[in-house]
Amino acid sequence: MGTPSIACLENQQPGAPCVPAASDPTFDPIPAALIDPAAEKITRSKHRWFIAEILVYFFIISGIILVYVNYKVFGLVQDYLLFHVLAELFSIVILGSIFIVGWNTRYVARNNFFLVIGVSSLFVAVLDLFHTLAFPGMDFFASIAPENNLSPQIWIAARYFQAITIVMSLLVMRKRVRPFILAMSMLAACAILIIMIATRVFPDAHDGVGLTPFKIASEYIIIGLLCVSTVLVWRERVFFGKGPSRLIFAFLASLIVAELLFTLYVNAYEISNMLGHVFKITAFACIYKAIVQTVLVRPLDHLFKKIVDADRDLEKRNRELVLSNTTLLREIADRERAEKTLRQFMMTIAHEFRTPVTVLDQAVQNLVKYNERMSSDQETALVSSISRNMGIMNDLVENFANIIRLDEHEATLQLSPVDIKATINDVLNAMDNAIHVRNMHVNVSIPDGILIALDGKKIYHVIRALLDNAVKFSPRDSTVAIIVIDHYTGEYNRDGQDGVLVQISDKGMGIDAELLPRLFERFARSSRVKDIPGSGLGLALAKEYVTMHEGKIFVSTQVDKGTTFSIFLPRRKP
Template sequence: MFSSILVICGFFMLSDYNYVMFHMTVELIIVIVASMIFVITWYSRKFINNDYFLIIGIAFLFAGILDFIHLLTYKGMNILIGYGTNLPTQLWVAGRYLESLSFIFAAFMINRKLNGKTIFFGYSLITIFLLLSIFYWGIFPQCYIEGEGLTRFKIYSEYVIITLLGASMALLYANRKSFDDSMVKLMMLALFASIVGELFFTVYRGPYDIENFLGHIFRLISFGLIFNAIIVTALEKPYNIIFRDLKKSERDLKDAKAQAELYTDLMSHDINNVNQELIGYLELSLQSDKIGGEEREYVKRSLDSVKKSTLLIDNVNKIRKVKTSKHESIPVDLDAAVRDVISRYSHMQGNSVTINYTPVPGAMVMAGDLIMDAISNIVENSIKHNNGRVTIWIGVKKTKTSKKDCYEIAIEDDGRGIPDDTKDKIFNRSWRGETRAKGSGLGLYLVKTLVDSYNGKISVEDRIKGDHTKGVRFIIRLPAA
């Protein structure tokens, strides 16, 4: 605080000795700080999700260009001669409009990711337009009249700029949760200092008046605060910003998870209950003698659709259980699991489906109670996705993988097989085959999810090598118990 007072006193003495030198010093410091702000924000844009500071940095670069030309044309500099006081005042007003409007624009872009090069190009065009309107076209309103002082346009513009800066403070405060607390405080103080400075710029009559001096001092204070907010805070406290963003992402993720669980619970419980009621009513309808012919066929199709819906919900619940719950593999009797699966389809044996299996007593694997669902899904696919009669072979044998004992379950059929170009897609969650209308959805994705959760592997190949039309073979490998 004391050092700041000494600096201000030093600037006052310099202005009293040579105001042009004071003005040049202050403006050069501001231009340098503005350039530094641009460099830091530009080269950190890929790592910052908030483009608020990128917009401010680019705006300060081009406002700094206008300020530098303003410095060169200032009365007493004798670099660009013949323009008087109006030209530097016009450049000043143009720069302040560019800054204040940029604070508003940046506030609306908080937490949005923009193309930095596009913003840079846009500000380039705006700056070129302002310079042409002042130097070439002469359409920029007059801001200072020799012997009279500031024009109404200049004074009213300062009040407009003050209003814009005040609105920027309100918008920044409304979005304060998107920034580090200390950064918000510094930016609020900086904007307030800018407002005070602009108030002084509304009342001076000559370029060397005390009001002009105070306006430049408050502008320098404003840039010092912005420098601290953007540069020092960004460099000294980057982990605070990253941690805040991570915490926000964590909260958003928890909210999304809670929503997903709500929808899953709704589907699992309420919708499943409705499905069970529909199944009951449809099965009763099929038992009625009043329904026959075409109507009975429609009821059967409706019953099949509801059962598929119920199976889909059941699969979703199983995937959810595997993905969300922590579980350890336990010894499972693989031979018993296969025989249980075959018993589910025993009513089809000898009709359109034949399942061949040679029992392997004592085949124990490290898995879980859902391993039967993995085997059952593959068997069901073989039945549903093949027209006419189908024969299924299930084989279990002990083997070694990476020097570890494991059991290999091979499930194959003599159906129409799977084309080579789709073999690597069938385990994807988003993949749907040509017969998706017949399946329950998520079937093979569920199988792979279950096998992976048991530290196993699953693969698919042609039953007869080189001819996918002769059937398919699924191979599951699970660690031996």
């Protein structure tokens, strides 16, 4: 995951997010999420397979029913035998599949329910196979026992075996079960049932005329066991989950209906027998679906969901990391800029203080050394030089202090009615000596009585900084113009606010085009004025103070022809 470079942060527009360009070698975009489309595709595929499953079951059951209908229409026993064989074989195939899935997922299943059901399904399938072969008309065991009795005997044995193992599976589902011992125990139970039937110890289920009381009573006992199983499943429905619970309920309900139907027929070819087999097929299909959904589909879905969640969590963490790295890089860039500013600050202090300190030192030495031989004019000149350089040092200290207050957000406005003309006259009086030394003239055009709510000290500094630049960077014997316009509505007041425009124009050297974009930055100075004293802070402070008054400052300049600074100050309530 890539992060924006420091270059990106340095070129960032104020207020805009730092979005790295594709050409930035440090930029590594987050790849588009591939998991969600895959999940959607898998969901659509699962829906299609579900519909296909339903259609397969529908056509198989419909085909089996059509075979029975054909028997009822034409009265051919062979048609009913075909129906019975198809119905039982389909059930046996499903039971075999249940065993394969249950046995092979015994170490990953969440409980023992499907293991017990799976193992028991194998032996139920064996018993159902014997039942199919012993059905009247199949003639596989005609020499051993009457088919009318043998087939329902095996049937009732298989149903007892199945019902008891369902109850057992629900009772031991949360307990430790050893698969091998379970399989051997069920093999023994199945073998005992087969031996009992073969030796005619097992009670008769058909007496040659109809179902015996034992057969009918057994069906109701089996229904009772299935009802007990239904109650146990209801208690564990949350554990099984919504989908599997419904399928297990459908499995048990279909078995109950099937058993009820098997109590109604007199001979094996009646419609109740056919419907019983249809519900039996439906029951096995439901439990197969429940096992597959619980031990195969749901774990895979859960695993896939974990992968999707992990991918999303990773993407979220990556984005947080990018944000953290971006913040860190911004802090590094800010720190580098701060260190650069500090170095410039210290260099400026050292440079700007060197000249007045040197002059002060020399003046004091001259006063001490030549005091007795100096004339009064010489003493006055030295004192004036000391005062002027003390003023320069005071201005430097004040500028540095103001910059610090701005950076610490400690600078506030103290608004009060200010007479613009009086403020400009105070600036002119303070700079009278500097103007006189360069033999310059200041033309002033200021109407009387202009009062506006301002911070007098800050506006004084703004005008002082602009006038100081006009004097320093203009040739000797030149003229500086100061114009004040009240209720100004020209190009520098496009918002149509009521306010005052102050313009200070000179005939000096002008400002280089490459300096204009950063003219109001701190320590910004042209290489052409490196020999002229100045801290490079005056215009930066002026811009800050004008902005604090919700005003605007503009500059127009021509190299070697002069510069005009225009300040628009809107009227505000004091």
